[in-house]
Amino acid sequence: MNLKGRHFLTLKDFSAEEIMYLVDLAAELKRKKKEGIPVDVLRGKNIALIFEKTSTRTRCSFEVAAHDLGMGTTYLNPQASQIGKKESIADTARVLGSMFEGIEYRGFGQEIVEELAKYAGVPIWNGLTNEYHPTQMLADLLTIREVFGEHKGLKLCYMGDARYNTGNSLMILCSKMGMHFAVGAPEKYFPNDELVAQCREWAKESGGSVSLCTDPKEAAKDADVVYTDVWVSMGEPDEIWAERIEDLTPYRVTSELMTCAKDKAIFLHCLPAFHDLGTETGRIIHEKFDLDEMEVTDEVFKSSQSEVFREAENRMHTIKAVMAATLGAF
Numbered sequence: 110m111n112l113k114g115r116h117f118l119t120l121k122d123f124s125a126e127e128i129m130y131l132v133d134l135a136a137e138l139k140r141k142k143k144e145g146i147p148v149d150v151l152r153g154k155n156i157a158l159i160f161e162k163t164s165t166r167t168r169c170s171f172e173v174a175a176h177d178l179g180m181g182t183t184y185l186n187p188q189a190s191q192i193g194k195k196e197s198i199a200d201t202a203r204v205l206g207s208m209f210e211g212i213e214y215r216g217f218g219q220e221i222v223e224e225l226a227k228y229a230g231v232p233i234w235n236g237l238t239n240e241y242h243p244t245q246m247l248a249d250l251l252t253i254r255e256v257f258g259e260h261k262g263l264k265l266c267y268m269g270d271a272r273y274n275t276g277n278s279l280m281i282l283c284s285k286m287g288m289h290f291a292v293g294a295p296e297k298y299f300p301n302d303e304l305v306a307q308c309r310e311w312a313k314e315s316g317g318s319v320s321l322c323t324d325p326k327e328a329a330k331d332a333d334v335v336y337t338d339v340w341v342s343m344g345e346p347d348e349i350w351a352e353r354i355e356d357l358t359p360y361r362v363t364s365e366l367m368t369c370a371k372d373k374a375i376f377l378h379c380l381p382a383f384h385d386l387g388t389e390t391g392r393i394i395h396e397k398f399d400l401d402e403m404e405v406t407d408e409v410f411k412s413s414q415s416e417v418f419r420e421a422e423n424r425m426h427t428i429k430a431v432m433a434a435t436l437g438a439f
Contacts (some may be wrong), residue, residue, distance in 0.1 A: 110127065114232060117435060118226060118241070119241040120243045120285065121307075125285045125286055128247070128286065129217075131247055132247055132430075136433060138429050138433070139251075144382050148433075151423070154180045156432070157213070158212060159185045159192060159205075160185045160186055161187050161192070161214075162215050162419045166424050170214075174425050174432060175429045190358040196213065196222055199227070202225045202230075203230075205229060211233070214234070217422050218238060219240040222238055224238075238272055238274060238318070240320050241281075242274040245275065245278065246278045246282040247423075247427035249379075251427055257389070261274040262289070262317075263317070264288070266328050268292075268335065269293075269337050269360050270298045271299060272301070275338045276300055280300055284308035284317060286310075288317045289317055290318070293322055293329060293360050295356050300321075305432050326369045332371065337360075337378055337405055339382070339383060340404055351398070358429040361406065362405040374411070376415045377416060382404065384410040384411075
């Protein structure tokens, strides 16, 4: 499998075989890291990390993975980058592409990362856009395979707002990999019709399926994986918070909901999660809306079914695989 020079913008661009190659490579790189075997095969190379949206897991994953591979990193935060402000995206891409062997972008519209890919001349990696979150998907698939030993035929239920990056990308992943994807949400939070139709075509070929359900218990029925994400981002107006809380509270992942899934079902979340009052955001929500928990209860988050921290660690191993493969190390 030769992925040298490929961009990693969305899983729509990758076949099931290519996705599995990256997950297999990530598993091998994870094994070597645990055994203390160096993999610094990209010494002398450098990458740029553009973060128009801040992050803990994505930044740490890219930096540690790059350093493990022997590469240097330059971090550009929202204040340090002039992308799209004082300098066009195309010009930024050309400048950075002349200095770095690869560029990661985490920020806003998918069109930005697509334009970077058009002009940079080096591999571009999507750390998250409004529409897609492909590196998270590889971590999720590696986690599922580690727990179950397989992925094909398993059912993944996504609870909550499925219109954006995580919901879109999970639907793409499951449909390409022969998994059964179910959304539990009010209709207005379903993914867009065009993407649903495309994913159902992929699912026909892979043996998977895509279903959209307004009944949370029906959506979670016999699921192997129950997945959720935050309902709203900080900085959005109070009326958005109020609307989402009212609409999505029935889709909170609770112990009762988990009983609808299979006995050995696992819980996943791409993090951060608002499951207690241990965060500033959690306390603000508590003060404004009298909620101790949002998308998942603390009981589920800390239960033996929760694999969120294994999932978070796997971000680093899968990102390492993406960079190594697209830069031609393997």
